[in-house]
Amino acid sequence: MATLTPVSVALPDNKVPTKNAIRDIVATFLTKEWPSVDPETLTTSFHTSFANNHCTVERQKPTGTSTEALKVFMKFHKEAAADMDIFKHLIPTKQEEALFCHEYGRSGLGAKVYGFFKTQDGTLGRVEEFLDARNMEPEDAENALIRADVARGLAMFHVMEPSLAKKAVEPFYEAVMSGLERYHRMDKLKALGKDGGVSVDNLIDYDFTTRLKKVVDKLESVGGKVGWCIHDVQFMNVLVKNDPKEGQSKIVLIDFEFVMRNYRAFDIGGHFMQKMFKWFDEESRIADCRKYTEEEKRHFCEEYARQWNKLTGDSDTGDQVFVESEYGYMLAIAFDVHNMLCFMSEEDDRDPLNLLGLDKLFDEFVDQYARLGLEVP
Template identity: 75%
Template sequence: MSYHASFVNAHCPVERPKPVTGTPVETLKVFIKFHNEIGADIEVFKHLVPSKHEEALLSYEYGRSGLGAKVYGFFKTQDGTLGRIDEFLDARNMEPEDVEDAVIRADVAKGLAMFHAMKTSLEKKAVEPYYEAYHKMDKLKALGKEGGVSVDNLVDYDFGARVRKVVDTLESIGGKAGWCIHDNQFMNVLVKNDSTEGESKVFLIDFEFVMQNYRAIDIGGHFMQKMFKWFDEESKIANCRKYTEEEKRHFCEEYARQWNTLTGDSDTGDQVFLESEYGYMLAITFDIHITLWFMD
């Protein structure tokens, strides 16, 4: 067993030795997550993010597609801590350079399209409430000054009015909505260590922030996140080039093809690309909001 603590949920892989004789009936390695109710502390998400049971249900339903981890069950420790036991995925965190591979890039696009269009038993809540609350937090200014960095302009910035313009534009061009992951940092995409011919090379994980939104926020967010490595100790800026327009358009073509297969729509890659340009701006706002929340 090895224990790891991240910003939100502690987790640990647990492995048993292979039996000396015979074939094991049960899996020998699992992934355990210890839960807290993330999102409930963030005003804008309070009534939108799934509970841990809802998140597990979503994970279970997505896991049956073969594109995510299977959910085995829940547990409660003696001190009352809740947790979940998932399939251990034989995969590594995606690196920014991975999406420069056309095959991996296409698999991420198809995986997102399948997630967005997924039919799930979760209650479908409107997109609009997501954009109704952006709060100033004066104590963050004090935290910034303690750290020797002024964040006054960031805290005071009128995100609400700017985001409203983007959302109005997305609405006017017919931007589509679906189940969005929001937290699209590359550590939430796993690249399989071994995949068979015709099988997706990636898994999508971590659904704490899943809610209905414009699909553009995930697509644009994916393009944006190529430039960041959030858990790098020396610098959060990835040492690589940005997504090129050619790569973005390839991603959007693959996405549109998968989306249309699942929904019967006739979206074009150009349509998805245009949505993604506005989604990029929404994703920036999401990450700033989360970063300020972590500071808080």
Template identity: 75%
Template sequence: MATLTPVAVTLPKDKVPTKKNARDIIGAFLTEDWPFVDPETLTVSYHASFANAHCPVERPKPATGTTTDTLKVFIKFHTDAGGSLEVFKPLAPTRHEEALFSYEYGRTGLGAKVYGFFETQDGTLGRVEEFLDARNMEPEDVENSVIRADVAKGLARFHVLETSLEKKAVESYYEAVVNGLRVYHKMDKLKALGEEGGVSIDKLVDYDFGGKLRNVVDKLQSIGGKTGWCIHDVQFMNVMVKNDAKEGESKVTLIDFEFVMQNYRAFDIGGHFMQKMFKWFDEESRIANCRKYTEEEKKHFCGEYARQWNKLTGDTDTGDRVFQESEYGYLLAITFDIHNMLCFMDAQGDKDPLNLLGLNKLFDEFVAQCSKLNLQD
């Protein structure tokens, strides 16, 4: 059972830990070597994001003798800002629940091991976890059949995880997102922001995504689409490719669980296919300069997924069945991204032309997929 450990640390007002802060937090859990490290010898880098702030910390390798504790760890601070948008707050995990989910995921051997949870004297909560010797996945990585298969198997394992999170009805998610999309339907403010950014998004804003999404969900229900724990935010930066995976070990691991909720498994699978076209944090373009997932690659992925799913659940799903579900999941995932980007635009007045171009690309993909599946009005 994960317990909260008080640590004798008070963070500065800006919440950026000093080297001594970092050493003392880590030393509360890794007790053989870390408590005795000279803080000035540490390499500490602090990164604040929309969700949680995080901090990789590395100590030098001792010149003599042996070392028991790992040399590099990862501190994650559980900030109040959170990645959960207002519309998803009743559904998405709280900061505490997300941290506990990460702990449970790490215990399976699929993700980073969590060494412990802490609370500083100034009330800051966080956790210390294993530092993954890995990099963010690039769109081209999934053109490698081994990596592609490992992502498929990783998602199947994730979807059927045993976890302490409360299972909330899938329909609750669609009520929330459909209502959210209706808020932005035909909103003049969004059109004006697009005009100011030099990229018209009028067609997107006027499109009835909520109504279309209802049709997609009805189709998934009619074919018996299966559900599980979905990540939702399946952009490629949330898949890590290990630099030196051991023999027989998966080459990938999943991270960032701020939006973990029950949903159709098709959401993550179709979303993975869609996200190959985007690099949301690239400074030159949000649209990746690579080819789309081919149908052959999608079917290989779905076959690997089905085998892993069946192994874990006892089902007899086929790759073709998973592929059929994923075609609708592609649309589910697009509406999630569009909703969240429009929400950000409305709240922050965002008119970055790169984001606007990315939005229009999502819209084009949505319309094309609806046509492919005969979902047009």
């Protein structure tokens, strides 16, 4: 269900829902057994993040046969940071996102959407099927079976034909470059870095805009293909099923706030890059692991090309996808750098773990740019 449904619930000022509110929201869509659930018997786990809040909810198993889900997942949308408005004309609305998730789930690739709601205080959210799965870990990318499933999963996602209107790729890069230009040489960000004990002066003074344009031009020159991209391909947005059925994919993709048309290389290269980061770890944002090897990247690209060709009738090679991904690696880094600088600027963030992660992104961009021979004269 992707129709917006008003619910007779108002969240408190801190936006953390009570158990009564949670029960009432879920019962709006699961109407047989959930309305009679005692809210105090619910087991809930609520989490906050910069983008959205989410909650898992489990009720006790009733006596006899149960016809409705015992456990569900809820997402509560938050207002985007002001500077992220530069993407507002490109990203789906919350209702379009809900419809996209509904279509993705209905295809058998993702979680079923039970309902899309609006509370009395204006908060938008979704109630979805809870998936028996865990977040992907960096070491999972070293498992050939999981790696192949991620490759095939991205290919299937990229060639979807959802209800969303197709938009050109160029405005996305115009927005990213405009944002990066705003933060270029910004003294406030340098000061925040110093306060956090990590100098980011070189990053702030680095001309990302000129270099990003060159990367996009090179990708276009090698025939980079376009599809529906997730853009936020951190490993927490790839779920690994705990007990997949035989013949089923081991992975599920989630978190589609930024779904829009882009070079497929963005997600592929971004996936390779994200192996090195654990953005919600409390000890370090940089994962304690090795990078994707070239052999692993090429295996991924072969599996991706095979699935893409199966679905589109194209005859792409793994080598073609690999070349595209080398440029996509930098596209994804530039986007993450922009978003982190936006967060720093809006929230006065000086967390040294975030700063060290940001500095690592910068090093990866500079190294990849040099390795591909793209240095600006």
